[in-house]
Amino acid sequence: MSQSQEEHLYAARVPIFPRSVKGRFRNVKYGILALAYGVYFILPWLRWHRDNGPDQAVIFDLKARLFYVFGMTIHPQDIFLLAALLTLAALLLFFVTSVAGRVFCGYFCFQTLWTDVYMMIERLVQGERPARIRLSKQPWNREKILKIGLTHLLWLLVAFWTGLTFVLYWGDAPTLFVEFFTGKAPFPAYATALFLTATTYVMAGLAREQVCIYMCPYSRFQSAMFDKDTLIVSYDARRGEGTAGRHKIAKGYKTREERHAKGVGDCIDCGYCVQACPTGIDIRNGLQVPCIQCALCIDACDTIMDSLGWERGLIGYYSEHRLEGKPTRIIKWKTLGYGLALAAVVGFMTWLVANQAPLDMHVRKIRQPLYVELADGSIQNSYDIKINNKTSEPVRIRMEVKGLPGAKADFGRFREVRIRPQHYVRLLGKVSIKPAPGVSKRQEFSFRAVPIEPADLPEVEAPARFFMP
Amino acid sequence: MSTDSNKPAVQTTGHAWDGDLQEYNNPLPRWWVWTFYATVVFAVVYWIMYPSWPVGKSFLGGVKTITFQTSSGQEVTTHWNMRARLLHDLQNGEEAVKQREYLEKIANSSFEEILSDPDKLAFVRSAGKVMFADNCAACHGAGGQGVIGLFPNLVDDAWLWGGTLEDIHTTISQGRRGYMPAFPQFAENGKVDNLADYVLSLSGEQGGDPVSIKKGEAIFQGEEGGCYYCHTKQATGMKSLGSANLTDKIWEIANVPGAKTYEEKRAEVRKVILGGIQREMPSWKGRLPDETIKILTVYVHELGGGK
Numbered sequence: 001m002s003q004s005q006e007e008h009l010y011a012a013r014v015p016i017f018p019r020s021v022k023g024r025f026r027n028v029k030y031g032i033l034a035l036a037y038g039v040y041f042i043l044p045w046l047r048w049h050r051d052n053g054p055d056q057a058v059i060f061d062l063k064a065r066l067f068y069v070f071g072m073t074i075h076p077q078d079i080f081l082l083a084a085l086l087t088l089a090a091l092l093l094f095f096v097t098s099v100a101g102r103v104f105c106g107y108f109c110f111q112t113l114w115t116d117v118y119m120m121i122e123r124l125v126q127g128e129r130p131a132r133i134r135l136s137k138q139p140w141n142r143e144k145i146l147k148i149g150l151t152h153l154l155w156l157l158v159a160f161w162t163g164l165t166f167v168l169y170w171g172d173a174p175t176l177f178v179e180f181f182t183g184k185a186p187f188p189a190y191a192t193a194l195f196l197t198a199t200t201y202v203m204a205g206l207a208r209e210q211v212c213i214y215m216c217p218y219s220r221f222q223s224a225m226f227d228k229d230t231l232i233v234s235y236d237a238r239r240g241e242g243t244a245g246r247h248k249i250a251k252g253y254k255t256r257e258e259r260h261a262k263g264v265g266d267c268i269d270c271g272y273c274v275q276a277c278p279t280g281i282d283i284r285n286g287l288q289v290p291c292i293q294c295a296l297c298i299d300a301c302d303t304i305m306d307s308l309g310w311e312r313g314l315i316g317y318y319s320e321h322r323l324e325g326k327p328t329r330i331i332k333w334k335t336l337g338y339g340l341a342l343a344a345v346v347g348f349m350t351w352l353v354a355n356q357a358p359l360d361m362h363v364r365k366i367r368q369p370l371y372v373e374l375a376d377g378s379i380q381n382s383y384d385i386k387i388n389n390k391t392s393e394p395v396r397i398r399m400e401v402k403g404l405p406g407a408k409a410d411f412g413r414f415r416e417v418r419i420r421p422q423h424y425v426r427l428l429g430k431v432s433i434k435p436a437p438g439v440s441k442r443q444e445f446s447f448r449a450v451p452i453e454p455a456d457l458p459e460v461e462a463p464a465r466f467f468m469p
Numbered sequence: 470m471s472t473d474s475n476k477p478a479v480q481t482t483g484h485a486w487d488g489d490l491q492e493y494n495n496p497l498p499r500w501w502v503w504t505f506y507a508t509v510v511f512a513v514v515y516w517i518m519y520p521s522w523p524v525g526k527s528f529l530g531g532v533k534t535i536t537f538q539t540s541s542g543q544e545v546t547t548h549w550n551m552r553a554r555l556l557h558d559l560q561n562g563e564e565a566v567k568q569r570e571y572l573e574k575i576a577n578s579s580f581e582e583i584l585s586d587p588d589k590l591a592f593v594r595s596a597g598k599v600m601f602a603d604n605c606a607a608c609h610g611a612g613g614q615g616v617i618g619l620f621p622n623l624v625d626d627a628w629l630w631g632g633t634l635e636d637i638h639t640t641i642s643q644g645r646r647g648y649m650p651a652f653p654q655f656a657e658n659g660k661v662d663n664l665a666d667y668v669l670s671l672s673g674e675q676g677g678d679p680v681s682i683k684k685g686e687a688i689f690q691g692e693e694g695g696c697y698y699c700h701t702k703q704a705t706g707m708k709s710l711g712s713a714n715l716t717d718k719i720w721e722i723a724n725v726p727g728a729k730t731y732e733e734k735r736a737e738v739r740k741v742i743l744g745g746i747q748r749e750m751p752s753w754k755g756r757l758p759d760e761t762i763k764i765l766t767v768y769v770h771e772l773g774g775g776k
Binding site for chain 1: 594
């Protein structure tokens with residue numbers, strides 16, 4: 001009786017020891033890594049003078065409910081900006097995926113970036129792939145303990161620095177940094193830093209490609225955006241296998257002519273592409289879910305082809321159409337659609353940023369009582385008015401009522417109101433009318449806040465209703 | 470795994486009874502087991518930190534303590550518990566400290582200063598709203614609209630006892646007793662109707678018989694009724710007595726605005742003249758802290774716009 005192997009939904013991790021490669025894509029990846037790390041780790045330390053507000057270029061001030069990003073101040077009311085940004089990111093991801101596959105995974109995803117750094121540390125301490133394999137098989141002696149221990153220590157340091165840097169975005173970085181190490185920082189700072197230390201260490205150090213295979217939702221749905229014109233890292237099987245499959249370099253299989261005569265392809269089965277793979281797959285088996293399209297196998301294969309003097313590109317960015325010998329179309333309805341949607345969101349965001357209202361006003365009718373009759377027989381309604389100064393300068397405004405003939409408005413002693421930068425004021429507005437025959441019981445009108453200083457601010461209007469018995 | 474032949478071999482407990490009877494063993498997933506162990510460890514730590522097991526008539530208090538002030542100002546340190554935590558937060562919480570700061574500011578400011586400072590006024594309006602709802606709304610209504618015939622409307626601009634800040638402060642702290650005697654003797658010969666016609670005419674209500682109004686005026690301004698003792702010759706009322714201004718459009722007791730016909734309006738006024746008025750606003754001094762009364766004063770003043 002033969003029992004077929006159960007196909008498990010989860011496979012315990014088999015350690016992978018990727019061999020390092022050199023080449024074009026590797027250099028691009030180094031560049032992106034340096035840029036991303038530079039931005040992430042240096043940004044919170046950048047100073048930026050503000051007259052009213054923290055002197056940090058990028059700071060997310062939760063307590064004041066203000067996000068400062070260089071010259072921009074983002075208020076809670078600007079939540080649409082965040083929504084637009086997220087939409088933009090999603091569309092960009094879809095667009096790029098439909099054109100060039102998992103570019104995000106391979107070059108920009110922080111899982112890839114941090115794993116890359118962790119692998120570099122590994123190589124630095126433990127040596128190249130064979131040395132690492134030897135070390136892992138070795139019994140736990142002094143050398144192994146020392147080397148593995150040092151690797152994990154360095155990993156933890158990177159993880160901690162990552163976590164700490166994240167925390168520094170939410171407060172004044174130099175102050176928070178000192179507070180953090182003198183035990184004076186707020187509890188959430190420690191909790192966040194430690195949590196991110198733990199996740200970074202576990203994800204980039206221990207789980208690695210398992211994050212991509214089992215945790216990442218994007219890796220599961222990205223294939224929905226693929227088509228036969230999408231550029232994917234793939235092995236040119238027609239060239240590599242020929243008609244008789246691949247063959248190692250051996251007697252009678254040395255030159256291309258000899259090989260082609262025997263029907264053997266250009267792949268010399270050296271296995272460098274497999275060894276270089278950070279997720280431990282064989283790209284020659286075709287497109288696979290674990291492949292993050294980091295393009296390191298391209299560099300590996302190109303190195304071998306160069307040394308043989310054969311042309312590059314046995315592994316490369318090819319579409320399925322190209323592999324079938326058909327032309328690849330980049331411009332098609334799908335990419336056009338994504339492109340248009342992307343342009344629309346970019347336009348919307350630019351408009352949002354350019355038209356951030358410096359003042360905003362909200363009026364709430366006080367409904368209990370709805371109205372009241374005054375001694376002289378006129379009818380009075382009351383309103384709760386909130387005016388927000390979103391600029392970083394003090395603003396002086398004058399309150400007016402518009403569109404209600406014969407109305408008397410009373411704002412207490414504050415016909416002229418001074419609002420501190422990034423603050424709001426609440427006013428009680430009382431509006432009264434002498435009832436005349438033929439006047440509607442419900443009238444629409446608006447409150448106006450007219451800036452006096454600075455006078456070039458646009459005035460704001462807020463709608464309100466007036467009720468009469 | 471679609472067909473039975475693909476079914477994996479299931480682990481058994483390893484023991485066979487009666488030769489071939491075996492028991493399947495499906496161990497729990499590892500993550501589940503470890504999570505379970507973690508909760509066990511958590512529970513033990515929790516027992517040590519916080520109140521947990523009953524011991525006889527007492528209980529294990531746990532090592533964690535909390536310090537708070539009792540209402541008599543005594544510092545007490547006790548085992549950690551939620552009630553102490555609440556008291557502690559009410560005294561030392563970030564919001565409590567902030568509020569105390571504002572309350573002190575209010576206590577040290579004059580009415581004028583509060584009214585001219587948007588920041589303080591905003592605090593008074595939001596704090597006052599809650600204080601008003603807790604202490605005043607039961608009679609005066611949540612928005613201060615009152616109940617006609619029973620409790621004064623605080624949103625309009627008529628103030629029986631004066632609408633200045635000082636007057637309102639006195640009213641709240643000392644209370645008021647509103648009184649108008651009943652005049653049942655006018656029920657005869659339609660005198661009460663004459664009076665009612667006159668009173669209605671004072672605030673411009675149309676429909677009264679001119680002769681009746683003349684008679685009413687004679688009673689009101691003369692010694693027979695003596696109404697002018699309290700309501701004054703001009704019928705504008707007196708702040709010191711809390712007597713109503715009868716010439717304005719506002720009706721405190723007689724529900725004239727709610728009546729449809731002139732007859733009904735007159736009936737409302739008649740009821741007041743024959744029955745009199747007796748109302749009381751309690752005194753709040755001693756029942757409310759001084760700064761609460763101060764905040765309520767400004768709040769009520771703002772409701773009606775003061776005078």
